[in-house]
Amino acid sequence: MNDKQSSGWFEIGVYSVLLCVVASVFWSTLGLPASTREPLGSASLPQIVSVIIGIFCVILIWRALAAMRPAVGRTPAPNDEAVSHRRRTDKAAICLGIAIAFALALQLRLLNAAILTPAFLLSLMLVLHGFRPRTILPSVAISLIVGIVTVYAFKNFFYIDLP
Incomplete structure (x- = not known):
C-alpha cells in the first residue's frame, strides 16, 4: 500500500x-x-x-x-521542488499548545474574552503564516474583527456568559 x-x-x-x-x-x-x-x-x-x-x-x-x-488516463505531475508537502508537526504542536492555553485562560478567567479571543486568533495566524511581515497586518485586522464579532455574538445573541 x-x-x-x-x-x-x-x-x-x-x-x-x-x-x-x-x-x-x-x-x-x-x-x-x-x-x-x-x-x-x-x-x-x-x-x-x-x-x-x-x-x-x-x-x-x-x-x-x-x-x-x-x-485513469492522467500523467503524473512533475515534482515541483519549490512546493513542500511535508507534514508540519512543529506547527501543529504549537497550535495545539496555543489552543490549550486559550482554553485554560478562558476557564480560569485570566483575561476578558474580548481580549483573549483576538489574541488567540492572531497568534494562530502568525504561527501558521510563519511570521512573514506581509501577513502581519491582515492577520491583525482579521483577528480583531472575527474575535470581537464572535465575543459579541456569543454574549449578546446566544446569551452565553463569557469571562
Missing part, C-alpha cells in the same frame, strides 16, 4: 470517528428541555453545529475516497 492510500485510510478513520462523536452529541441534545430565554431552545445551537460538522465530515470522507482512486 502506498503512502497516499495509507494516509487516505487514516483520514477516513479520523473523519468517521468525528462523525460518530458528532452523532452522539446530536443524539444527546434531543432530550434537552425547551428554554424560556431562548426562542429556539437550548439544544438548537449544538444541533446546528453538529449537523454542519457532520456534513463537512461526509464531504471530507468523499474527497479522501476520491483522492485514493487510481488516476
Whole structure:
C-alpha cells in the first residue's frame, strides 16, 4: 500500500470517528428541555453545529475516497521542488499548545474574552503564516474583527456568559 492510500485510510478513520462523536452529541441534545430565554431552545445551537460538522465530515470522507482512486488516463505531475508537502508537526504542536492555553485562560478567567479571543486568533495566524511581515497586518485586522464579532455574538445573541 502506498503512502497516499495509507494516509487516505487514516483520514477516513479520523473523519468517521468525528462523525460518530458528532452523532452522539446530536443524539444527546434531543432530550434537552425547551428554554424560556431562548426562542429556539437550548439544544438548537449544538444541533446546528453538529449537523454542519457532520456534513463537512461526509464531504471530507468523499474527497479522501476520491483522492485514493487510481488516476485513469492522467500523467503524473512533475515534482515541483519549490512546493513542500511535508507534514508540519512543529506547527501543529504549537497550535495545539496555543489552543490549550486559550482554553485554560478562558476557564480560569485570566483575561476578558474580548481580549483573549483576538489574541488567540492572531497568534494562530502568525504561527501558521510563519511570521512573514506581509501577513502581519491582515492577520491583525482579521483577528480583531472575527474575535470581537464572535465575543459579541456569543454574549449578546446566544446569551452565553463569557469571562
